[in-house]
Amino acid sequence: MSIPSHNHARQQQLEDAFLAFNQVSEQLTDSYQQLQNRVEQLSLELAETRTDRLRQLAEKERLANRLSHLLEVMPAAVVVLNGEHSIQEFNPAAARMLHGIQLGASWPEFYQRTFSKKNSGDLCLKSGAWITLSECALSPEPGKIILLLDVTERRELQEYLNRQERLNSLGNMAAQLAHQIRTPLTSALLDSAHLAREDLPTARRQQFSSRLRTRLCHIERQIKDMLAFAGGDQGVLVPIAVAPLIMSLEQMLEPLIKARGAKFELIDQTVGELTIQGNQDRLLGALINLASNALVHGGAQVRLQIELKCTLDGLLEIQISDNGAGIPEDIKEKIFDPFFTTSSDGTGLGLAVVQSVILAHEGSISVVPTQLGGASFKITLPLCQEGRREETVPGYVQKQPGVYEIRSRNLS
Numbered sequence: 001m002s003i004p005s006h007n008h009a010r011q012q013q014l015e016d017a018f019l020a021f022n023q024v025s026e027q028l029t030d031s032y033q034q035l036q037n038r039v040e041q042l043s044l045e046l047a048e049t050r051t052d053r054l055r056q057l058a059e060k061e062r063l064a065n066r067l068s069h070l071l072e073v074m075p076a077a078v079v080v081l082n083g084e085h086s087i088q089e090f091n092p093a094a095a096r097m098l099h100g101i102q103l104g105a106s107w108p109e110f111y112q113r114t115f116s117k118k119n120s121g122d123l124c125l126k127s128g129a130w131i132t133l134s135e136c137a138l139s140p141e142p143g144k145i146i147l148l149l150d151v152t153e154r155r156e157l158q159e160y161l162n163r164q165e166r167l168n169s170l171g172n173m174a175a176q177l178a179h180q181i182r183t184p185l186t187s188a189l190l191d192s193a194h195l196a197r198e199d200l201p202t203a204r205r206q207q208f209s210s211r212l213r214t215r216l217c218h219i220e221r222q223i224k225d226m227l228a229f230a231g232g233d234q235g236v237l238v239p240i241a242v243a244p245l246i247m248s249l250e251q252m253l254e255p256l257i258k259a260r261g262a263k264f265e266l267i268d269q270t271v272g273e274l275t276i277q278g279n280q281d282r283l284l285g286a287l288i289n290l291a292s293n294a295l296v297h298g299g300a301q302v303r304l305q306i307e308l309k310c311t312l313d314g315l316l317e318i319q320i321s322d323n324g325a326g327i328p329e330d331i332k333e334k335i336f337d338p339f340f341t342t343s344s345d346g347t348g349l350g351l352a353v354v355q356s357v358i359l360a361h362e363g364s365i366s367v368v369p370t371q372l373g374g375a376s377f378k379i380t381l382p383l384c385q386e387g388r389r390e391e392t393v394p395g396y397v398q399k400q401p402g403v404y405e406i407r408s409r410n411l412s
Contacts, residue, residue, distance in 0.1 A: 257304070260295055335351050
C-alpha cells in the first residue's frame with residue numbers, strides 16, 4: 001500500500017515542476033518579446049536621430065560652404081585671430097588689401113608695419129588707402145574676427161563734395177563781400193575826390209582824410225575777415241598746452257579789461273597738464289574774438305567769465321559768458337552766418353571766423369544759457385589723451401580737490 005502512495009507523490013512533484021517550467025517559459029517568452037519590441041523601438045529612434053543628425057550635418061555643411069563662398073567673394077577683408085593674437089585665417093580680399101599678410105604672423109606686429117596713421121576714426125595704409133576697422137570677439141572660444149573696409153573712394157568723394165560746397169560758399173561770399181565793400185568804397189572815392197581839391201581848407205582836408213582812412217580800414221577789416229573765414233586750413237597742428245593758452249588770452253585781454261573797468265573771472269575745474277592738438281595763433285584769435293565781443297557789447301560794469309572743465313569723453317569745454325543784454329532769440333540761429341551783423345560798423349564775419357576755426361580743430365561751438373544773464377558761448381575741443389598728466393601745473397594754485405584757478409585772475 002505504501003508503494004503506490006509514493007509513486008503518486010512523485011508524479012505530483014513532476015507535474016508541479018512541469019507547470020512551474022511552463023510558467024517560467026511563458027514569462028521568458030513575454031520578456032523576450034518585450035525586449036525585442038524595445039530593441040525595435042530603440043532602433044527606430046536611433047535611425048530617426050541618425051537621420052536628423054545627418055540632416056543637421058548636411059545643413060551645417062551647406063551653411064559653411066555658403067559662408068566660405070561669401071568670404072571668397074565679399075569685398076571686405078576678414079582676418080581671424082586666435083587667442084595669442086596670431087593670424088589664423090583670412091579671405092582673398094584681405095590678401096589683396098593687406099600686402100604681406102601671412103598665416104601665423106603676429107597681428108600687432110603686422111598692424112604696426114602696415115598702418116601709418118589714424119584720422120577721424122579711419123586708418124591709413126602705407127599704400128595710401130583709407131580703411132575702417134571693426135572687430136568682434138569669438139566668444140566663447142578665444143580670439144577675434146577683424147573686418148576691414150576700404151573707404152578711399154568714399155573719402156575722396158566726400159572731399160570733392162566739401163570742395164564744391166566751399167567753392168559755392170566762396171562764390172556767395174564774393175558776391176556778398178562786393179556788396180558790403182561797395183558802400184564804403186564809394187564813400188572813400190568821394191572823400192578822395194574832395195581831397196584832390198586845391199582850395200580845400202585844412203580843417204576840411206583833415207576831416208575828409210580821417211573819413212577816408214576809416215572807410216579804408218573798414219574795407220581792409222572785411223577783406224581780412226573774409227580771408228580768415230575762407231582759409232579752412234589751420235596750418236600745422238601741434239600739441240598746445242591749455243594753461244599757457246589761457247594765460248596768453250588773459251594777457252591779451254588785460255588792457256581792454258582795465259580800459260572798460262570790467263570784472264574778469266576764471267573758473268578752472270580741470271586737473272593736471274592738458275594739451276590739445278591745433279594752431280595756437282588761430283585758437284587764441286578765436287577766443288580773443290569772443291571775449292572782446294563780450295567786453296564791447298556787455299555794457300557798463302561788464303562781467304566777463306571764462307570757465308574750463310573736462311568731460312568724461314575726453315573733451316575740453318571752454319565757456320565764455322558775460323552779464324550783458326544777451327543774444328535775442330530770433331537771431332541766435334543766424335549769428336554764425338557770414339556777413340550777418342547787428343552793428344553798423346561790423347563786418348559780419350567775426351563769429352563765422354570763430355566757428356570756422358573751431359570746426360577745423362574738430363571741435364564745436366554753441367550758444368548756451370548762463371547764470372550771468374548775458375551771452376554765453378561754449379566751445380568743446382578734443383584733448384590729447386597722451387598729454388594728460390595728473391600733476392600740478394606751474395602758475396596754478398589748488399583751491400579745493402578737483403578745482404584750480406590761475407593766480408593772476410584778478411585783472412580788474
